[in-house]
Amino acid sequence: MTRQVLLLNSDKPEVIAALARRPDLTVRVMTRKVYADLYRGLEVAYVDDFADLTQVEQAAYDLAAHGPLDHVVAATEKSVPAAGLVRSLLGVPGPGFGPSLWGAHKRAMKDRLLAAGLPVTDYAQAATVDDVPRAAEHTGWPVMIKPVFGAASKCTYRVDSPEEFGERHGAGDFADLADRRLPVQVERLVRFTHEYHCDGVVHAGEVARAAVSRYFLPPLRVAPHLKSGYVADQTDPFSREVLDLHRRVVAALGLPFGVTHLEVFRTGTGPVIGEVAIRPGGAGISRMWWHAFGVDLWEEFVRVSTGEPPSRPDRAPRPDTTGRSRLPALPGLRERVLALPGVLEVLTPEECASPGHLEAYFTCADETAAEAFIGRLHETAVPTV
Known part of the structure; x- marks a missing residue:
């Protein structure tokens, strides 16, 4: 019996190839239009960004109109919460929206790990880049700052003191982080070997x-x-x-x-x-x-x-x-x-x-x-x- 899979992906070729080798799976795709050529011949719904959950919701309903889904596969870090939302909306087995945040949202993840007694560095969430010094009062300096959603060390910075932060922020060093318009994870720097x-x-x-x-x-x-x-x-x-x-x-x-x-x-x-x-x-x-x-x-x-x-x-x-x-x-x-x-x-x-x-x-x-x-x-x- 053929099972119906919804893939949330960008251009990761490995998961595309792995799914293509499975004749028992029929794949539908949610992705950005820039990757349209990778999914010719498949049912596709487009979103501008997996972080736009309103678009994700509509795309999910559009794809579900072609028949029930058996599985939702999130192949990128950004798509994990979106996949959780889709499972919750469509009643597909697997982690719903809340649990999916634990694997993608850096503060929610650390909250969960800390509650389980696992070793994590001190951390706090800043509402914006401007709010980093306040959050760092809780963690202590030096800190690493990064968006609460992110991957591959993008928009991630080490800052050693409030004076350095003020100087670099004034010079626009954190403009890409501010442009993400996301809360900022502030973590005490880990001294490691x-x-x-x-x-x-x-x-x-x-x-x-x-x-x-x-x-x-x-x-x-x-x-x-x-x-x-x-x-x-x-x-x-x-x-x-x-x-x-x-x-x-x-x-x-x-x-x-x-x-x-x-x-x-x-x-x-x-x-x-x-x-x-x-x-x-x-x-x-x-x-x-x-x-x-x-x-x-x-x-x-x-x-x-x-x-x-x-x-x-x-x-x-x-x-x-x-x-x-x-x-x-x-x-x-x-x-x-x-x-x-x-x-x-x-x-x-x-x-x-x-x-x-x-x-x-x-x-x-x-x-x-x-x-x-x-x-x-x-x-x-x-x-x-």
């Missing part, structure tokens, strides 16, 4: 599989084309602590299904949760998982989002350390990197859907070797790094 992420697959409210990885450099400290990392030793005591933290986060959010991307800071007093997203991680993380574990996180995302159990990998995990690195798409660089021992593949900008970037995947003997190899890749790509 390393940043990790734990990615997992959740089915029937339980973590079916999960693994901890480490960023080579935290995303906010490195140019976007050099985002790198590797799968951590899962038997390491800190990795085991993060895996348990991930399980507790899933329980605190009441997540019935999904693929998770939890970011965790390692500090002198233990782990501190950064954020959690209810979708596969970007910048090559899903592909790294495929190389390491034989698991395609986007395929798993589609499976659990449509009520199916996770798949069983057709091979054992790699015994060595698998890593990834984003690199600039410079002439001849792909060929030079492919020639290095241990490189598994290097995707072109077209293959990884990241204009101007390559994505390299490799294996090394252990984490120390992975760190050295990523450093070598960066030196090869940008000698001045």
Whole structure:
């Protein structure tokens, strides 16, 4: 029996491909008109922005007029609350609007985690950018400021003091954040030694599989084309602590299904949760998982989002350390990197859907070797790094 799926997406090709491989699913789409060419031949309703819930409501009713829906799949961070609203309006199984906020709204998320006794940094919500100093009186300086809805570190700033804030705000440094016209999340800066992420697959409210990885450099400290990392030793005591933290986060959010991307800071007093997203991680993380574990996180995302159990990998995990690195798409660089021992593949900008970037995947003997190899890749790509 064919099931009806409503996909809320932008241009993420992985979920489009995963759904297209499923003859048992008929897909309708809610997206922006700029992505119309990706969905030719499908029933599509357009919105200007998933944050405009009035448009989302009307688009949902327009699509539902073609028949009942069995599943709603939110493939982007912005679309998570919109998908929750659609489920609530149309009576589709899955998280409704309220619970969906816990996976997307930064203050609502932290409220939920804090209530469950999980480690988060001090935070407060500012009504506008102008209101940041008042909120920072609660958290203390220095702070990170960001929109309550957002992804990929966009409109995110570190500010060390009220004096610095006043000077930079007066100079228009936070204009893009102010233009979002959203409340602002103000968080006390976390002093950390390393940043990790734990990615997992959740089915029937339980973590079916999960693994901890480490960023080579935290995303906010490195140019976007050099985002790198590797799968951590899962038997390491800190990795085991993060895996348990991930399980507790899933329980605190009441997540019935999904693929998770939890970011965790390692500090002198233990782990501190950064954020959690209810979708596969970007910048090559899903592909790294495929190389390491034989698991395609986007395929798993589609499976659990449509009520199916996770798949069983057709091979054992790699015994060595698998890593990834984003690199600039410079002439001849792909060929030079492919020639290095241990490189598994290097995707072109077209293959990884990241204009101007390559994505390299490799294996090394252990984490120390992975760190050295990523450093070598960066030196090869940008000698001045």
